[in-house]
Every structure is written in C-alpha cells, then in structure tokens.
Amino acid sequence: MNFSIEQLQAFDAAAHTGSFSAAARRLGKAQSVISTAVANLEADLGVPLFDRSGRYPALTAEGKRLLLDARRIIEACANLQALSGEIAAGVEHRLTLAVDDTSHLPWLEPILGVFAERFPNVELELLFPLLDDQIAMLLSGRAQIGIGYEQTNAHKEIETRSIGMVRAPLFVAADHPLAAKKRVGRADLIKHRQIVITSRGGAPHHFDVLIASKVWRVEGDLAILELVKRGHGWAMLPEFLAEGPLGAGEIFRLQPDFIPELPVMRMEVLWHRPHAQGKAGIWLRDALIRRAAERN
Amino acid sequence: MNFSIEQLQAFDAAAHTGSFSAAARRLGKAQSVISTAVANLEADLGVPLFDRSGRYPALTAEGKRLLLDARRIIEACANLQALSGEIAAGVEHRLTLAVDDTSHLPWLEPILGVFAERFPNVELELLFPLLDDQIAMLLSGRAQIGIGYEQTNAHKEIETRSIGMVRAPLFVAADHPLAAKKRVGRADLIKHRQIVITSRGGAPHHFDVLIASKVWRVEGDLAILELVKRGHGWAMLPEFLAEGPLGAGEIFRLQPDFIPELPVMRMEVLWHRPHAQGKAGIWLRDALIRRAAERN
DNA sequence: ATATACCATCCAAAAAACAGATAGATGAAC
DNA sequence: GTTCATCTATCTGTTTTTTGGATGGTATAT
Numbered sequence: 001m002n003f004s005i006e007q008l009q010a011f012d013a014a015a016h017t018g019s020f021s022a023a024a025r026r027l028g029k030a031q032s033v034i035s036t037a038v039a040n041l042e043a044d045l046g047v048p049l050f051d052r053s054g055r056y057p058a059l060t061a062e063g064k065r066l067l068l069d070a071r072r073i074i075e076a077c078a079n080l081q082a083l084s085g086e087i088a089a090g091v092e093h094r095l096t097l098a099v100d101d102t103s104h105l106p107w108l109e110p111i112l113g114v115f116a117e118r119f120p121n122v123e124l125e126l127l128f129p130l131l132d133d134q135i136a137m138l139l140s141g142r143a144q145i146g147i148g149y150e151q152t153n154a155h156k157e158i159e160t161r162s163i164g165m166v167r168a169p170l171f172v173a174a175d176h177p178l179a180a181k182k183r184v185g186r187a188d189l190i191k192h193r194q195i196v197i198t199s200r201g202g203a204p205h206h207f208d209v210l211i212a213s214k215v216w217r218v219e220g221d222l223a224i225l226e227l228v229k230r231g232h233g234w235a236m237l238p239e240f241l242a243e244g245p246l247g248a249g250e251i252f253r254l255q256p257d258f259i260p261e262l263p264v265m266r267m268e269v270l271w272h273r274p275h276a277q278g279k280a281g282i283w284l285r286d287a288l289i290r291r292a293a294e295r296n
Numbered sequence: 297m298n299f300s301i302e303q304l305q306a307f308d309a310a311a312h313t314g315s316f317s318a319a320a321r322r323l324g325k326a327q328s329v330i331s332t333a334v335a336n337l338e339a340d341l342g343v344p345l346f347d348r349s350g351r352y353p354a355l356t357a358e359g360k361r362l363l364l365d366a367r368r369i370i371e372a373c374a375n376l377q378a379l380s381g382e383i384a385a386g387v388e389h390r391l392t393l394a395v396d397d398t399s400h401l402p403w404l405e406p407i408l409g410v411f412a413e414r415f416p417n418v419e420l421e422l423l424f425p426l427l428d429d430q431i432a433m434l435l436s437g438r439a440q441i442g443i444g445y446e447q448t449n450a451h452k453e454i455e456t457r458s459i460g461m462v463r464a465p466l467f468v469a470a471d472h473p474l475a476a477k478k479r480v481g482r483a484d485l486i487k488h489r490q491i492v493i494t495s496r497g498g499a500p501h502h503f504d505v506l507i508a509s510k511v512w513r514v515e516g517d518l519a520i521l522e523l524v525k526r527g528h529g530w531a532m533l534p535e536f537l538a539e540g541p542l543g544a545g546e547i548f549r550l551q552p553d554f555i556p557e558l559p560v561m562r563m564e565v566l567w568h569r570p571h572a573q574g575k576a577g578i579w580l581r582d583a584l585i586r587r588a589a590e591r592n
Numbered sequence: 593a594t595a596t597a598c599c600a601t602c603c604a605a606a607a608a609a610c611a612g613a614t615a616g617a618t619g620a621a622c
Numbered sequence: 623g624t625t626c627a628t629c630t631a632t633c634t635g636t637t638t639t640t641t642g643g644a645t646g647g648t649a650t651a652t
Contacts, residue, residue: 046384
C-alpha cells in the first residue's frame, strides 16, 4: 500500500478531464504535481494507466479497470469525511422514537423517508411503548422523542408541542346493523358492542367516552380497526386511520344525533428538556411541528 | 480529504491491538509515529477517536463507528493493490472460452468454480460456437481457449491436448419398445428412429455412425438427450451427460450385440499458439489437462 | 509554418514524516 | 505504599517527500 489518496485523486481527475493540466487546474495544483503523482501511482501499481503517445493522455484498458476501484476508494474517503463531519457537528449516532401506537406509522412514514435522506447515517429506532412507559423512556434517555396523543399527567421536565388535531368519528363495519341507519341515537349505540382503547397498565385514557353497555377493550388502534372491519362492534377511530378502509367501503361512518361536535384529540411531540438533543432529533422535532403548521 | 491511508492504518492497528505502542510494533514504526498519526487523524476528522484517560486508549463510540468506514477504505486499497498486482503479473482482464456444446457445462462447472476463486477479477466469457466457428474464434483471437471433441480438420497453428476419453453408449427412453430387449441387434436399431448430432454448417462429424433408416438431426447433445427422454428415438450420448437421467430411470442403456467395443470420443482443449495466453488462461488450460491426468 | 496546449523533467524551497529521547501517568506486582 | 514495566504525548534534529515554477520536447489545429 504505497500509493496515497492524493495520487488516486490525481488519477481520477486526469481520467475525468482527459488531461493532466486540466486535472491540475481542477484540483488547484501545479501540473507537475499531477504528472508526478500519476507517474508514481503507475510505478507503485506496476501498471501503466495512461497512453501518452498522443496529445492527450488516453486511459489504457487496465487504467479503465483500475479507475473503478480507485473511484471506490475516493468515494469511501468522502463518505468517511462526511460522516465524521456530521458527528463533529453533533449529529447523533442513534435516534430513538417512542410512538404511543403503531397506528401512527402510516402518516409518520413519509416524514421518516425525508429523515432517511437527510440523515442517512443515523440509526433510527422505533419503539411503541404504552403511555406511562413513553414518559419513562424520555426521562431515562432511552428515547429522545415521543409522539402520541396528549396526556393528562404530563411531567414538568417533559416539553410538548402540538403537532395537530385529529378528529375521531365513530365507525362500524359496512355490513353492521348500525350502518343501515342514517343517524344513530345514544340508545342505538348502547345496544351494540363498543370497542375502546386500553393500555397494559390499565391507566385511564383521558378521552374515556364509554357509551355502550357491552365493551371490548383492545390495546392499539390498528387492532381496533381490524375488529371493527370484521363487524365486532363500533369504535371511535382517528380520521387518518379510518380514511383508507372508509374509501374502500369496508367501514361506515356513523352520524350520532346526540354529539354536537366530533371528539377531537391533540397530537403532540414530546421530549425531555434536560437531555440535550442531537441535530437529527431537533430536525425531526421541527419537521413534525412544521408539518402541523403547514396543515393549519 | 486531508487524512492519509497511513493514518487510517494507524487508526485501525491501534483499535485492533488496543494500544499505540503495540500498533507501532505491528506496523514496524516508532510509537511517536502512531501517536501523531492518530492525533492528526482526530484533528482532521474533528472527532476524538480514543479516550486516553486510562492506561490504554479506549475507542470512543464515534471512533467505533468511524472505524468501520476506515476499514472499508483500507480494504478497498488492498483490493486495488491486489488487482493491480494481478494485472502487472499478466492476468488478463477477460478470458473467453469457446465450448463446442452446452452439454459440457455440467462437468465444466466445478472447474470454473475453482477458477472463480483463483481469479475473481477475471471476466469469464462462455461461448458455444459450432465446430468450424470454434477454430475461427481461436484464430481471430475472439476466444482464447477451446473445449470440445476431437476434430479431423485441425488447423496447424491450433495446438491441442487431450483432456480425456468419453464413451458414448446408445440410449433410449425407459418406456421405449427397444428398452424391453436385453440385447439389441442392428436390425432392431434400423427399425427405430435414430437421433444424431448435426451442426449449422452441415460439416460432417468425424464420428458419423448412421445406422437407422429414420433419422432426426439435432444441434446439441442436450437437445438430443431431451428428445431421447421423451421417447422420440435412440441416440449415442456421452456417458457424463447420460449419467443423471440414467440414474433417475428416465433413460435406458442399450446393449448392441454387433458392436464389439463402445464408441469412444476424445475430448480436447485447444488454443492458438501465436496468441499469447494470460495467466488465467494458462491456469485453466493446465487445470483441464491436470484433471484428465488425475482421472487417468 | 506557426501557435497553442500538452507532457516530462529538473530544481530549489517548503513541508511532512520519521526515529529517538524524555517526561508524566497508569496499573499491576509486591 | 513503593516499585516497576509499560503506556502516551511531546520535543528535536534529520531525512524524505512534496510542491510549484521553469524549461524543453512533442502533438494537433489553423
């Protein structure tokens, strides 16, 4: 391993521009530097890279082949450079998100896609802890950013910011008896099974609208949606989640005549102020807030 | 791109051995060289790679991450080194084989596997030209090595070496009427369709044993085998090709009572003496000859 | 034929790499 | 607690390499 990165860069530039002089200009060096660099590289590798018989040096067949490998090295070096630059600038190695339910994945995914482009070297970790666990994870530093519905028992060191309101209408399966009615009254709802969200810890959800007498409690909105689709009862579901099945005609949106306004839930992003955020975390936080602002 | 390969090697060695002194000994340099190399690398990257608070330097988390990329660079450099060494030693970029029939692929493949390990950077090109074309390709330099059955009209500049004898018994489908007979006579064979090899140019095969009155002429032993399997007639097939289907009970080996000895074909490797062979070509040629010698 | 742009080579100056020496620090052994 | 071996950072003078400018020879276009 006698050659140097500068020699490889000279090789690459010369091959790319088609002349040693042009390569020198491009690299901001003297022509003699490129000339000797290439000559030394050839001596080190034991392979002639250019045919110098003409006015312009022409890549030999071997040179063409070796150029591929040389470029790979240069690229890997640029990569190391960029990565170390990121690290030096304070981009964290890993960012852990604590999302309070897998049901948020559909709308979250596009933002994560942009994140992946912007921070390709950051390991993204996605966890879906229950409500209380989410706060605990932020406090302990296990996760840096939380995403979920507004919580009543917020910790004073946990900072929150709204990232939008979500309406939660009532849904049943398209072939459910309730779906036949244009408008439903409280009495109708009481008669059929209601499916409500629950959490492993049993902590009461702040939006606890229990109406029916027959109840199933299910952990996670995705599971609730699945049960609703199959006709096991009616449930309150966030609009963004019901959108797809509603359009596909799998579920039906009830029109209760006794609820003046639709229940609305606040979505928020949470973080622990004492834990310093890395660049990637701050970017993601801001991206979530920005998205909410843009959608008014 | 300020860092050098030596610095990366020092980084790698230090991380590997766990001490700058040990790294120096391993690389055959002074300890101060490693110390300053690592320090300069850290300054260039803007990231501390080692925690020097203890007796031995300990990789930081960032160092651990960057080490992966550094190793990739070192590896790529070693690769370039190795490849250029091969090229300098006269290993050709591409080796073209002219095999006279795809039916040789089954026995040829293992040798090509060894070849791939020995010469991973050589592009292997496999062509299956007809008899006359094979010679023409060798003469023109389009192919460097030929493999096939012995030819009568050999060119004087084409060198050949035997790589074994192949017996070619007669086969029919297992459910063919002829398969019922313990021994078959010439009259039996005449009555049923014979399938013989032919070539696009129509040049006569030197082993032209036409017996039956009903004949199909087919280009390529693999196609003949397929037709025999499906009961379209009997044919002479090289033993190595018939082995599999024979074991599987798909075809049956005829016992002619009028042929004292089995027809034997000579397999040979060919090359054009005036065209200089590269290392890989010579290796493959010798491997084929060696294989024949080992099998007597 | 002339002009232009190219390359290899030479040269002196600047820069970098190097080994050895030294001093301070750490951890293991006693 | 002391000793001892071994570690790292840093300094130093020397050696080696790199650098840019100048020069001369050569290929191509006008």
